[in-house]
Amino acid sequence: MMSNISGRISxxxxxxxxxxLGAAIATPSQLLAKTETSIQGAGPLPARSEFVIRHAxxxxxxxxxxxxxxxxxxxxxxxxxxxxxxLQAPGAKVIDARNMIAMPGMIDTHWHMWGSVxxxxxxxxxxxxxxLFARAVGDVFTxxxxxxxxxxxxAEAIHGGITTVHNWSHNLPKPxxxxxxxAAHQAFGARALFGYGYAGVGxxxxxxxxxxxxxxxxxWISKSEGLTTLGxxxxxxxxxxxxxxxxxxxxxxxxxxxxxxxxxxxxxxxKLREGVKALSANGLLGPDVILVHDTNTSLDxxxxxxxxxxxxxxxxYTEMRTxxxxxxxLQMLDKGVSIALSIDTTVLAGNADMFAIMKAMQNVAxxxxxxEFAITPRKVLELATIEGxxxxxxxxRVGSLKPGKRADIVLVRTDDLNMGPVNDPxxxxxxxxxxxxxxxxxxxxxxxxxGGKLINVDTRKLMADASETMTRVRAGVEKVLREGxxxxxx
Ligand SMILES: [Zn+2]
Numbered sequence: 001m002m003s004n005i006s007g008r009i010s011x012x013x014x015x016x017x018x019x020x021l022g023a024a025i026a027t028p029s030q031l032l033a034k035t036e037t038s039i040q041g042a043g044p045l046p047a048r049s050e051f052v053i054r055h056a057x058x059x060x061x062x063x064x065x066x067x068x069x070x071x072x073x074x075x076x077x078x079x080x081x082x083x084x085x086x087l088q089a090p091g092a093k094v095i096d097a098r099n100m101i102a103m104p105g106m107i108d109t110h111w112h113m114w115g116s117v118x119x120x121x122x123x124x125x126x127x128x129x130x131x132l133f134a135r136a137v138g139d140v141f142t143x144x145x146x147x148x149x150x151x152x153x154x155a156e157a158i159h160g161g162i163t164t165v166h167n168w169s170h171n172l173p174k175p176x177x178x179x180x181x182x183a184a185h186q187a188f189g190a191r192a193l194f195g196y197g198y199a200g201v202g203x204x205x206x207x208x209x210x211x212x213x214x215x216x217x218x219x220w221i222s223k224s225e226g227l228t229t230l231g232x233x234x235x236x237x238x239x240x241x242x243x244x245x246x247x248x249x250x251x252x253x254x255x256x257x258x259x260x261x262x263x264x265x266x267x268x269x270x271k272l273r274e275g276v277k278a279l280s281a282n283g284l285l286g287p288d289v290i291l292v293h294d295t296n297t298s299l300d301x302x303x304x305x306x307x308x309x310x311x312x313x314x315x316x317y318t319e320m321r322t323x324x325x326x327x328x329x330l331q332m333l334d335k336g337v338s339i340a341l342s343i344d345t346t347v348l349a350g351n352a353d354m355f356a357i358m359k360a361m362q363n364v365a366x367x368x369x370x371x372e373f374a375i376t377p378r379k380v381l382e383l384a385t386i387e388g389x390x391x392x393x394x395x396x397r398v399g400s401l402k403p404g405k406r407a408d409i410v411l412v413r414t415d416d417l418n419m420g421p422v423n424d425p426x427x428x429x430x431x432x433x434x435x436x437x438x439x440x441x442x443x444x445x446x447x448x449x450x451g452g453k454l455i456n457v458d459t460r461k462l463m464a465d466a467s468e469t470m471t472r473v474r475a476g477v478e479k480v481l482r483e484g485x486x487x488x489x490x
Contacts, residue, residue, distance in 0.1 A: 040147075040151060040183075040184065040187045041151050041155075041457060041458045041459075041461040041462040041465065042151070042187045042188055042456055042457050042458070043456040043457075043458070044456065045187075045189045045446055045448075045456060046446050046447055046448070046455055046456060047446070048077055048078045048444065048445035048446050049093060049445075049447075050075065050076040050077070050089075050091065050092045050093065051074075051075055051092050051093040051094070051095055051447075052072055052073065052074045052075070052087060052089040052092040052093070052094055052095070053072060053073040053075070053095045053097045053102055053409070053411070054072045054094055054095065054096055054097060054098075055070055055071075055072070055096060055097055055098045056070075056071055056072070056073065056097035056098075056100050056101065056102035056411065057069055057070070057071070057100070057101045057102070057414070057422075057425045058071040058073065058083065058101075058102045058103075058401065059101060059102070059103045059104075059381070059401075059425055059426060059429070060083065060104075060400055060401040060402060061103070061104050061381065061382065061385050061386050061399070061400040061401065062400040062401060062402040064402075065083060065401070065402055067425065067426075068083065068084065068085065070085060071083065071084060071085055071102070072084060072085065072086065072087040072089075073087075073102060073401065073407075073409065074087050074089045074092060075092075075407040075409070075442070075445055076092070076445075077445060078406055078407055078444045078445030078446070079404065079405070079406060079407060079445065080401060080402065080403050080404065080405050080406070080407050080409075081403055082403055083401060083402065083403060095411075095440065097411050097440075099413060099414050099415045100411040100412060100413055100414060100439060100440075101411070101412045101414055101425045101428065101429060102401070102409055102410070102411055103161075103381075103385070103401075103409070103410050103412065103429060104163075104385045104386070104398065104399055104400050104401050104408060104409065104410070105161060105162065105163025105164060105191075105385075105398065105408035105409060105410050105441065105442075105443060106160075106161050106162045106163065106164075106354040106384045106385060106388070106410070107162070107163070107164040107165075107340070107341075107384065107385060107388025107389055107391075107392065107398070107399060108157065108162050108164065108165045108166055108341070108342050108343050108352070108354065108388070109166045109290060109311075109313040109340040109341065109342045109388050109391050109392060110166050110168045110260065110290070110292045110313040110315060110342035110343070110344055111153060111165050111166060111167060111168055111342060111343040111344065111345070111352070112134075112168050112169070112170060112171075112344065112345045112347075113149055113150040113153035113154070113165065113167045113168075113169070113181070114138075114141070114145075114146040114149040114150060114169060114171050114177075114181065115134060115137075115149055115171075115345045115346065115347045116149040116150075116152045116153040116156070116345075116346045116347075116352075116466075117145065117148050117149045117152060117465075117466040117469045117470060118133070118134075118137055118149075118347050118470065118473075119346045119347060119350065119351075120346075120347065120350055121133060121137075121347055121470075122347050122348055130322060130345075130347055130348055131201065131202060133347070134171075134201040134202070134345075134347065135200060135201045135202040137473055138171040138200045138201055139200060140473055141171060141177075141469075141473065143174075143176045143177045143179065143180035143181075144180060144469075145469045145473070146169075146171060146172075146177050146180055146181055147180035147181055147183065147184045148462070148465045148466055148469050149466075150167065150180075150181045150184040150185065151184045151187075151188065151462055151465075152462050152463075152466055153165070153167075153346070153352065154184065154185070154188040154190050155188070155454060155457045155459060155462055156346075156351070156352045156435075157190055157352055158188070158190055158441050158443070158448045158449055158454060158457070159435055159438065159441070159449060159454060160352055160353055160354060160355070160435030160438060161354065161355075161410040161412065161435065161438040161441055162190075162343075162352065162354050163190060163191055163398070163408040163410065163441065163442075163443045164190070164191040164192065164193075164388065164389070164392065164394065164398060164408065165190060165191075165192050165193075166192070166193045166195055166231070166260070166290075166313075166342070166392055167181065167185070167192055167193070167194050167195060168195045168197060168233050168260060168292070169181055169194065169195055169196060169197045169233065170197035170198050170200070170201060170233055171197075171199075171200055171201065172196065172197060172198065172199055172208075172209065173199045173200060175209065175212045175215065175216075178194075178196060178212065178216055179219070179220075181194070182194060182216065182219075182220040182228070185220075185224070185227075185228050186220070186224065186228075188448075188457070189227065189443055189444070189446055189448060190227075190443055190448075191227050191228075191394070191398065191406075191408060191443055191444065192227065192228045192229070193228075193229050193230070193231050193258060193392045193393075193394070194216075194220075194221070194228055194229070194230055194231070195231045195232065195233040195258070195260055196208060196209070196212070196213060196216060196230065196231070196232050196233065197232070197233030197234075198233070198234075198235055203235075203239075204235065204239045204240065205239075205240055205241055205244060206235070206240070206244075207240070207244045207247060207248055208232055208233070208234060208248060210247070210248065210251050213230070213232070213251065213252075213255060213257070214255070216230060217230055217255070225444070226397070226406075226444075227443075227444060229258070229392070229393065229394065230255075230257055231252070231257045231258030231259065231260060231392075232248060232251075232252045232257055232258075232259055232260070233260050233261065234248045234249075234259060234260070234261045235261065235262075236261025236262060236263065236275060236279075237261075237273055237274075237275040237278040237279055238261075238262065238263065238264075238265075238269050238270075238273045238275045239262075242278060242282060245278075245279070245282070245284060246282060246284070249284045252288075253288065257288075258288055258289075258290065258392065258393055259288055259289045259290070260289070260290040260291075260292060260313070261275075261289075261291065261292065262291075262292045262293055263275050263276060263291040263292060263293060263294045264276070264291075264293055264294040264295055264296040264297050264301075265293050265295065265296065265324045266296055266324065267296045269296070270296050270297070270298075270301075276291070276294070276297070276301040276304055276305060277300075277301065277304065280304040280308065285304060285305065285308035285310045286308050286309065286310060287308075287309040287310065287311070288393070289308075289310045289311065290310075290311045290312070290313050290340070290391050290392075291305065291310060291311070291312050291313070292312075292313045292315070292342070292344075293313075293314070293315070293319055293324055294312050294328070294332075295319050295324045295325035295326065295327060295328060296324070296325055297328055297331075297332075299331075299335075302328075302331060302332055302335045302337060303335060305332070305335075305337050306332075306335040306336045306337045309338070310337075311337075311338050311339075311340060311390070311391040312332060312337055312338070312339050312340070313339075313340050313341070313342045313391065314327040314329065314339055314340070314341060314342065314361070315341070315342040315343060315344035315349070315357070316341075316357060316360040316361055316364055317344070317348070317349040317350070317356070317357065317360060318344035318345060318348045318349050319344075321348045321349065322348055326364060326368060327361070327364055329361060329364055329365050329368075329375070330365050330368060330369060330374060330375070333375075333379075338387055338390060338391065339383050339387060340383055340384075340387050340388040340390075340391035340392075341354065341357050341358070341361065341383050341384050341388060342357075343357070351435075353434065353435055354384055355429065355430070355433040355434055355435065356434070357384070358377075358380045358381065358383070358384050358429075358430045359380075359430055359431055361375075361380050361383065362375055362377060362380045362430060362431070365380075377426050377427050377429075377430035377431060378426045380430050381426055381429060381430055385399050385400065386399040386400050387399075406444050406445070407442055407443075407444065407445040408442065408443050408444065409440075409441075409442040410438055410440065410441055410442070411438070411439045411440035411441075412428075412429060412433055412437050412438055412439065413437050413438075413439045414428060416436070416437050418432055418433075418434060418437070419432050419433065419437055436452070438452070439451060439452055
């Protein structure tokens with residue numbers, strides 16, 4: 001999400017925000033016993049063992065391999081070594097996947113993960129709504145608070161079969177915040193594009209901390225065993241002047257980094273800044289760029305996006321929830337734009353359910369056409385898997401199941417009440433599945449969820465930490481007010 005509010009936050013407004021926080025933290029955090037398993041809520045990552053998944057209904061999302069009924073997947077050293085029927089894999093541990101669908105791990109392409117400790121905290125009017133809230137809360141967060149949001153998000157991702165995230169990190173007032181978030185990524189073992197963003201929500205004409213990128217690359221990214229890649233998240237032409245955009249793009253391209261920015265969140269903003277046209281005119285669109293939302297667009301702008309092979313990330317729940325509009329899915333697909341899917345923020349989306357996002361996109365397409373046949377569930381599943389991988393530049397490693405790719409695999413139970421009886425596996429995944437149906441999540445060959453349980457994550461610790469943060473933040477927000485308030489401008 002990006003800020004769309006202007007003016008200064010008054011003391012009264014922030015008191016209403018903190019009052020909303022007070023109501024929302026009335027969760028039974030006190031009832032959660034403190035546990036001793038680890039400081040971060042995650043134990044040591046499990047080793048990458050050799051195993052073979054047997055008797056699964058496999059959706060490979062690979063055009064050559066297709067779907068395989070009663071198939072096997074052999075994994076060794078984090079890689080897929082073979083896919084087929086009756087594979088020989090002597091010595092490999094067997095995972096019985098009868099009554100399960102095996103599919104590529106799903107890929108999120110835009111998620112403000114730090115905010116997950118503030119899930120559902122956005123109020124119902126402009127004085128307590130998301131943008132004011134995010135700015136105020138972000139101002140009083142510590143690096144550890146950011147990290148708690150990222151940990152909670154990563155646990156929810158793994159639980160729900162999302163194996164790659166784009167951490168669109170836009171509350172980085174100091175390098176220590178990036179370090180805290182990246183330490184969480186390292187501890188949880190999920191694949192990620194870490195999008196180094198700006199100091200806080202709701203400001204203008206300020207570049208991201210370009211001087212910190214190479215430090216992060218060498219301290220974290222180069223030591224992540226290929227699990228974490230680096231990108232930048234810019235305020236972009238709708239909030240920054242073009243000189244800043246050019247500087248950010250120039251360094252990112254020199255370092256070979258993905259670039260992402262919010263775009264087209266309101267018709268007024270598009271009219272005022274003409275962001276897509278400005279990027280195009282300055283050579284700043286391209287296959288290394290992910291525009292987020294772009295719900296308010298025109299056929300001319302869609303042409304520019306399509307011709308430049310720029311990606312668009314759509315987050316239907318937050319786009320509709322916050323009034324950005326209905327995702328222009330069919331208009332963009334018709335013009336050949338590559339679309340990927342995203343959570344955005346659980347402050348507004350409520351949860352990180354990529355199955356629900358797929359179903360929403362199918363329904364958006366059918367409902368806006370209108371036609372029962374506007375889009376196939378398989379196409380929607382592509383957006384959540386291989387297209388997401390392409391958008392993040394990791395399709396050589398993940399996004400589909402085939403020998404040689406890294407083993408990011410999800411097993412989904414087909415005999416749960418909301419799933420059966422067994423029918424077309426792709427329809428089951430897009431139209432019926434929920435995170436609770438995910439039996440097993442494997443990332444880079446590590447089994448991180450099995451039998452419906454997270455392996456090395458202490459969820460009670462994550463919840464207790466998140467509740468502690470919100471209790472303290474409430475007081476912090478009031479203090480910010482007493483000291484003069486927070487500017488939130490366009
Ligand atoms: Zn966003």
